[in-house]
Amino acid sequence: MAYKTLVAASTKPLILSILSHGKSYGYQIIKNVENLSDGELSWTDAMLYPVLHRMESDGLIKSEWVIQDNGRKRKYYTITEKGREERKVTRAQWMNVNAALNLLWGSSPQLELG
Amino acid sequence: MKEFNLENAIVNWVKVLHKQQGLEPGFIEELESNLRDRIEDYLEEGLSEQEAFQLAGEKTMPTPECLADEYHKARTAGNKTPPWRRKPSLLSKLPMHFKIGIRNLNKRRIYSMLNVSGLAISICASFLIWLYVQEQRSYDQHFEDAERIYRVIFDVDYEDVKAAQADVGQPVGPTLKADYPEVTEVARLRRIGATNTLASPDNSIESTDFFVADDQFFKVFSVELSSGNPETVLSQPNTVVISEELAMKFFGRTDVVGNTLKYSGLRPPMDVMITGVMTNLDKHTHLPFQALISYGTYFLESDLSNWLRKSYTYVMLNEQNNIESLRAKIPDFNRKYLDQVFEKINARGNLLFQPLTSIYLDDDYLGEPYPHGNRGNLKILTAVMVFLLIMACINYVNLATARSVDRAVEVGLRKTLGSSRLSLFSQFMSEAVLLALFSGILAIIISLPLLPYYREITGSGLDVQGFLVLENIGVILLVSISIGLLSGFYPSVYLTSFTPKTILKGRFSSSKKGAALRKILIISQYVLSSILITWILTVTAQIKYMKNKEVGFDKEGLIELTIPDDQTAMKNIDVFIRRVNALPYVRAAAKTKEDLSTYYPSGAQRMEGPDGLPVNTNMSAISVGYDFISAIGASIVKGRGFDRTVPDERAVMINEAAAKEYGWEGRELEVKYLGLDREGKVTGKWKVAGVVSDFKFGESYVEKGPMIIYLDNRTIPESNLLIGLDSEHLETTLLEIIPIWEELFDIFPFEIQLIKEKLDAIYWREQTFLNLLTTVCIIVVFITSLGIIGLISFTTEIRKKELALRKVVGASLKTIMGLLSRQFVILLIVASLIAIPLGYYITDQWLMNFQLHINFSIWPFLLTLGCCLIFTVLALSYHAFQAAKANPVEALRSE
Known part of the structure; x- marks a missing residue:
């Protein structure tokens, strides 16, 4: 299981990234994240839905209720233009962190120590 | 499963x-x-x-x-x-409660206004009363070590008549100090005559506030001197210490030590030098002196050893303040000193100690320098204060429960939505507190314009700045909050007890229990108001009765002068009397030691009946000069008056009541008065020269009892000179008397006292009581009216639909009025039925204080009932008229 802080920090980029591929609903997002991380990131519903609401009210995503063929309703989320911008920014940030870590964990990182 | x-x-x-x-x-x-x-x-x-x-x-x-x-x-x-x-704390809910509270108050503006103003007036009145009571209680507390200072008083037992005197003989104080270690300091002071005059070259002030005081005065009383040494300022004759206030009046400045003033009292005027100036004198004292003249100015060395020359004497006890041990030693003191002194005047004396701080509220003793406050009145006032607050609470409870129908739906809805009873309770309580707080603030605001009247009634110096101190405001707000909590409790419990089911089904109507309570509360207010009004009417009637009661002498046409304490002046008194007697419209002038405004209790006299057998009688005794009977306008029924022309007149007079009491009628002139010596042996027989018509000094509400009159035509300094004259020509006659006085006693001012005024002043206590009752009554009636108006408007409000329906089917204004009034008229009648016996009891108890009094009559009650009725009907008719005038559709369409 990943650290709680890491989970919290990665939630928004993950949601935005998933939605950038198409619309989805809460439960589906959870399942996708689980599959992508080999079960390493297991989000709870109690965490996801409030975040989705917050993101919606921040204008990063928008939602609509869709009635299924079986008569049930589902709330689908799609990414907005603002959300795409946000995804770009966070993506760059994560890439920076990723690059730095990769260098450090490589054979001979350039470090000034001592 | x-x-x-x-x-x-x-x-x-x-x-x-x-x-x-x-x-x-x-x-x-x-x-x-x-x-x-x-x-x-x-x-x-x-x-x-x-x-x-x-x-x-x-x-x-x-x-x-x-x-x-x-x-x-x-x-x-x-x-x-x-x-x-x-945490679900009350505090976190308060802002919301208050918000809803304000909304509710705003929604029912009239009720809120009635409630708030009623509470505010009660709080305001109670607070002012409280201030007054506090002020009265604070008298003399400002002196340092006040709790160790006592006034020494004489309890004189004179021929079985007990009378406590405020002043004691000159040697008492110094002897106490010398004999008993408990007494560390002694101070004496005295007022000479009724008023004294101090004069600077351009200003002359006559006042009762000038005293002679001994040089120890400042050791007992902590008075600040802005100049002068307290040890020595009063040690020399012809010196005076004055207050800064007086210094400003005389000289317009306060550094006046070394200046001289002219002092005149019963002695010829003399110069006195200012040796000290007193500053920061607190007016809250039973001794509001403005000037202290040194003892040596008035008293001679020989006076100071005279046990019958009296002064107000104060002792200060040592740190232990063991007054009981001192009191235990007094019988010994009496035996050693007082018994031989009082034996000479056939009396027994005892010393009592009166704590300084209680003097002002204690009863007046003989010879008090100033009239006192009245502890009884303070008690009544305190009771009134508590009562006003209770009434305010009652009215709140009344109006709040009356609104139950109004609030029931709210309660039902809130409960349905999951509100707990506790949270509803705290909502209602918050509303009560909020309303009480508003009232508190309003009370402070309405107190301000009332302060001048407060000052006038109480003689207090309280001004706006003194009133608006943090302490007072804090007390008012605290009291308001407590009232809110207290009076909010019942309505809150009551209102939150409703079950949502009954309310929301629309079956709820104001419960019978609540209605009964409201009725009881209203009745009790009606009862109280009518008792108060009746009491006021009774007191007024009794005072009028006492003032106008025939007392056997001519109150209107009598003036009193004081004989100057001066040898030359005293020699001229008889000349003065002769010349005044010669004036037209003057009945007679006569000397007397008696004070016509004081009641003389009867004492034992030994007489000899017409049959020659001795009789022990109980008669009040007075000593008067020649022509006294005709001066006061009484008449001699039989025999003759005291006769100047008879040398060595050895006779007495008795009154008709005495003759009747002891069965001497017809043979009065054969009765003898027996002069007794100390062992009780008869030393002389005095004949009864005449019988006079009955008259009565002092309080007119005491029966005219048997009386014996002795002749005493000596000219005694400071005793009285009475002049009886035709009251219709009072002023012109006075204008004729003044030149005679000025010619004979030029240096002594001509000061007269009208006996009628002096007699009327006896009833100041009753008069004060009346003023008090009246003020209280106005407030009570006002609050009651608020309560009644509130209830009336509420009743019409909840019956709005009913009245509209009645109107639709043809009811007239008269019918509607009748419908609405019935309930209140019944309440009024019930209230009267309670008030009459209760009022009878209370006024009767009060009238029992007076031997002669007016009879209880029913008309004050009828008058009160009439007033209440008219008021209620007027208040009702306004609402009934509104209801009758309103378009029934308005009332009916809301459902």
């Missing part, structure tokens, strides 16, 4: 979420959809419905509260505790 039903389980699951604060329906819908998705997945994995539901449920929602927390966190970035996590 019941079979598991998935749909039901989901519905219940959703219900639980709905109960959680912070979860909006939209959220829940989404969560439900999520739950169903999960269940579907689990079912596909082959789990049973129940297992799938359970697992999905656990996954979706740990607890509703955690879920709500997450939503809250996401929404607020986690800086605030969510409301459902906050």
Whole structure:
């Protein structure tokens, strides 16, 4: 299981990234994240839905209720233009962190120590 | 076991979420959809419905509260505790309670105004009363070590008549100090005559506030001197210490030591030098002196050893302040000194010690320098204060429960929506407190314009600045909050007791219990008001009766002069009397030691009846000069008066009451008065020269009893000179007397006292009481009226629909009026039935203080009842008129 802080920090980029591929609903997002991380990131519903609401009210995503063929309703989320911008920014940030870590964990990182 | 039903389980699951604060329906819908998705997945994995539901449920929602927390966190970035996590303290709810409270007060503006103004007036009046009581209690407390200072008083037992005197013989104080270690300091002071005059070259002030005081005065009384040494300022004759206030009046400045003033009292005027100036004199004292003249100015060395020359004497005890041990030694003191002194005048004397701080509120003793406050009145006032507050609470309770119909729906709705009784209770309590707080603030505001009247009635110096101190405001607000809590309690319990079911079904009507309580409360106010009004009418009638009561002498046409304490002047008194007697319209002038405004209790006299047998009688005795009887306008019924022309007149006179009492009628002139010596042996027989018509000095409400009159035509300094004259020509006659006085006693001012005024002043206590009652009554009546108006407007309000319907089917204004009035008239009649016996009892008890009094009569009650009736009907008719005038459609269409 990943650290709680890491989970919290990665939630928004993950949601935005998933939605950038198409619309989805809460439960589906959870399942996708689980599959992508080999079960390493297991989000709870109690965490996801409030975040989705917050993101919606921040204008990063928008939602609509869709009635299924079986008569049930589902709330689908799609990414907005603002959300795409946000995804770009966070993506760059994560890439920076990723690059730095990769260098450090490589054979001979350039470090000034001592 | 019941079979598991998935749909039901989901519905219940959703219900639980709905109960959680912070979860909006939209959220829940989404969560439900999520739950169903999960269940579907689990079912596909082959789990049973129940297992799938359970697992999905656990996954979706740990607890509703955690879920709500997450939503809250996401929404607020986690800086605030969510409301459902906050402790449910009253404090956190108060702002909301107050908000709703203000809304409710605003909604029912008239009720709120009635309530607030009633409370405000009660609080305001009670607070002013409290201030007055505090002020009266604070008298003399400002002196340092006041609790160790006592006034020494004489308890004189004179021929079986006990009379405590405020002043004691000159040697008492110094002897106490010399003999008993408990007494560390002694001070004496005295006022010479009724008033004295101090004069600077351009200003002359006559006042009762000038005293002669001995040089120890400042050792007992901590008075600040802005100049002069307290040890020595009063040690020399012809010196005076004056207050800064007086210095300003005389000289316009305060550094006046070394200046001289002219002092005149009963002695010829003399120069006195100012040796000290007193500053910061507190007016709250039983001795509001403005000038202290040194003892040596008035008293000679020989006076100071005279046990019958009296002064107010104060002792200060040592640190232990053991007054009881001192009191225990007094019998010894009496034996050693007082007994031989009092034996000479056939009396027994005893010393008592009166704590300084209680003097002002104690009864007046003989010879008090100033009239006192009255502890009884303070008690009445305190009772009134408590009563006013209770009435204010009653009215609040009344109006609040009267509004129950109004609030019932609110209570029902809130309860349905899940409000607990406790939280509703705190809502109503908050409203009560809020209203009381408003009233408190209003009370402070309305006190301000009342302060001048307060000053006038009480003689206090309280001004706006003195009133608006933090302490007073704090007390008022604190009292208001307490009233709010107290009076809010019952209505809050009552209002929150409603069950939503009955209310919302519309079956609720103001309960009978509540209505009965309201009626009782209103009746009690009616009763109180009418008793007070009746009492006021009775006191007024009794005072009028006492003032106008025939007393056997001519009150209107009598003036009193004081004989100057001066040898040359005294020699001229008889000349003066002769010349005044010669004036037209003057009945007679006569000397007397007696004070016509004081009642003389009777004492034992030994007489010899017409049959020659001795009789022990009980008669009041007075000593008068020649022509006294004709001066006061009484008449001699039989025999003759004292006769100047008879040398060595050895005779007495008795009155008709005495003759009747002892069965001497017809043979009065054969009765003898027996002069007795100390052993009781007869030393001489005095004949009864004449019988006079009955008259009565002092309080007119005491029966004219048997009286014996002795002749005493000596000219005694400071005793009285009475002049009886035709009251219709009072002024012209006075203008003729003044030149004679000025010619004979030029240096002594001509000061007269009208006996009628002096007699009327006896009843100041009753008069003060009346003023007090009247003030209280005005407030009580006002508050009662508010209560009644409130109830009337409420009754018409809840019967609005009924009245409208009646109007539709043809009821006239008269019928509507009748309908509305009936209830109140019944209340009034019930109240009167209670008030009459109760009022009878109270006024009768009060009248019992007076031997002669007016009879209880029913008319004050009828008058009061009439007033109440008229008031109620007027208040009613306004509302009835409104109701009758209103378009019935308005009232009826709301449902």
